Amino acid sequence: MIAEIFFYILSLLLLVFAFKTVTTKLVLHAAIYLIATLMSLAALFILLNAEFLAAVQLLVYVGGILVVTVYSILLVSRVGETVIQFDKRWILMATGVVGVILVGLIYLQMVGLNITNHSLVILSENDTARQIGGAILSLTKEGFILPFELISLVLLSALIGAVLIAKEVRRPGANTENEGGE
């Protein structure tokens, strides 16, 4: 019953934020709307017994990918171009609302209101973090140890590729600015 109310509220927020992401005209607004979208998605993950993935999503997606996206938005913006309009404060307020809902869900779950099927997830026997760890590191046929190792290779090659693509090309004898450290 409570879970249904949260589902409808959070899915409405998710769709509104996603719609604003793909229709807004300012790039930095779109990044902030995407942050709000991903936070409400993390709250929906909690409703689906995926607390570990909600935390991973917040850390990696919002705190990693979107932060780097905001950096590169600021890097390619020109001087004098409007990047953000601070009179639309409700974007940040809405993100705060979603954050409050997220923390509220976690708190209600811990207090024992049983929003999901688990009782107290941190100390229970079959919490999802333990299952995920067990399945990823298992050497049986159902284990995921091979994709786990392969994805580290994928990330390494992405790292090298990103540095290679974005590297500044020095022509010999040309006058380039000192990039500090290179």
Added chain:
Amino acid sequence: MSVGIEHWLVLSSLLFALGVYGVLSRRSLILVLMSLELILNAAGLNFIVFSYYLGGIRGQIFTLFIIGIAAAEAAIGLAIVVRLYRENGSLDVTKASEMKW
């Protein structure tokens, strides 16, 4: 939870559709990349929904790998954004039509 699986699947397909609309209609490469992240998250939500309703932990592991791959793809995409801006002076995808090394 007594919400049926159809509600979740409708939600993730709406998110996917919004992402596809964003990829097709945006002119700046960074906005295209952000809509692509919406698509990936819709797929990840789908996997977790199936893991919840059909049992097993494999859906969540798939989503974990999707998040990892999305991180790698975002790194490369943003490196391309930086490079494109340096070469062309703007991020307009309709103007990026030369393929040269």
